[in-house]
Amino acid sequence: MARWSCSAVYVFVIATLLSLLSSATQSRAAEIGAREPAAIDRTGIETLIIDGKHYLIPPPWAGHRMAVPSLPAGSFRLIPREHAYNGTTVHIHVSAFAPLLAMLRQARIDGIDLQVESGYRSERYQRLIFSRMLAAGRDFDDIIRFVAPPGYSQHHLGTAVDFYPSDWRFAATADYAWLQDNAARFCFEQTYPQDNAEGMPWEAWHWNYAGTGDPAKDAMTRGQPQGRCAEMTAIEETARENDGQP
Ligand SMILES: [Zn+2]
Numbered sequence: 001m002a003r004w005s006c007s008a009v010y011v012f013v014i015a016t017l018l019s020l021l022s023s024a025t026q027s028r029a030a031e032i033g034a035r036e037p038a039a040i041d042r043t044g045i046e047t048l049i050i051d052g053k054h055y056l057i058p059p060p061w062a063g064h065r066m067a068v069p070s071l072p073a074g075s076f077r078l079i080p081r082e083h084a085y086n087g088t089t090v091h092i093h094v095s096a097f098a099p100l101l102a103m104l105r106q107a108r109i110d111g112i113d114l115q116v117e118s119g120y121r122s123e124r125y126q127r128l129i130f131s132r133m134l135a136a137g138r139d140f141d142d143i144i145r146f147v148a149p150p151g152y153s154q155h156h157l158g159t160a161v162d163f164y165p166s167d168w169r170f171a172a173t174a175d176y177a178w179l180q181d182n183a184a185r186f187c188f189e190q191t192y193p194q195d196n197a198e199g200m201p202w203e204a205w206h207w208n209y210a211g212t213g214d215p216a217k218d219a220m221t222r223g224q225p226q227g228r229c230a231e232m233t234a235i236e237e238t239a240r241e242n243d244g245q246p
Contacts (some may be wrong), residue, residue: 005067048149050130055140060199061152068123068156076120076158085115085164092119093158095211100161103186117205118162121155145201153231154191160208171204183207 029108046057046065057065076091083104084090100116107114121129127150133143145166147153154160163175170176171194183189188207192200 006135006214024048048151050127050140052151055149057149057152058141058144061144061149064198065151065242066153066156068151068207071158078114079119079161083114083116085117088117090116090119090161091158092161093209096159098189099186099209101121103114103183106174106182106186107178110178110182112175113173114179115164116161117166119160120158121153123150123153123156126150126155154206159207161189163205163207166205170203171202176204179207197207 038153048055048057071093074229075093075096077097079092079097079100081087081089083101087201104114104116126148129147130143130150132139133147134140148155155162163170163179165173179188179190187210189210190204191206192198192203194202194204196202
């Protein structure tokens with residue numbers, strides 16, 4: 001009897017150990033799931049996990065995942081509320097701040113009141129947007145026709161802005177016409193113009209700061225030609241000096 005009891009104890013101990021191991025594995029999986037990274041498997045297929053569900057990243061997004069550098073606190077500036085749609089809080093990377101402000105002010109002088117609707121968005125925030133849209137019954141493939149998947153948005157770099165209204169209506173506005181004529185002077189460019197070579201959806205409202213000519217800063221963007229924006233760098237440095245920034 002004593003031997004049986006002893007065996008029963010062993011069985012119980014082993015079962016408990018196995019159960020602990022199993023739950024440890026599960027919690028590790030849950031932890032990985034919580035971070036929900038985009039993954040590229042050995043066949044080159046890119047997937048994204050949102051709320052525990054896997055989604056395939058199709059063309060044209062596939063292969064365009066952003067390498068986002070770590071952006072410490074202090075990398076961003078608040079866009080003055082007078083230029084933000086509905087006076088909301090919108091941040092942009094410090095390298096693009098002065099050129100953006102110069103562009104917004106010039107537009108106003110020309111009678112164009114550009115309203116920034118969105119700027120820096122972390123990958124985590126982009127994921128939240130998707131999570132909410134999916135929860136509302138939207139289809140993943142439909143969402144990515146209009147919104148970049150988390151990890152694939154230029155907004156993660158902090159150099160891109162969306163002007164109001166950030167949808168198809170923008171292409172018909174005087175604001176858009178003004179940007180097409182003037183944005184390049186301020187080193188901003190439309191990332192995804194109509195019929196772009198990459199086959200990305202046309203985003204008339206989405207404009208990105210194209211770089212300073214400084215390789216370290218240009219690594220933040222899409223590798224624009226160096227030196228193109230030297231003028232903007234000068235504006236930026238002057239603005240920083242005036243602000244007493246380092
Ligand atoms: Zn955008």
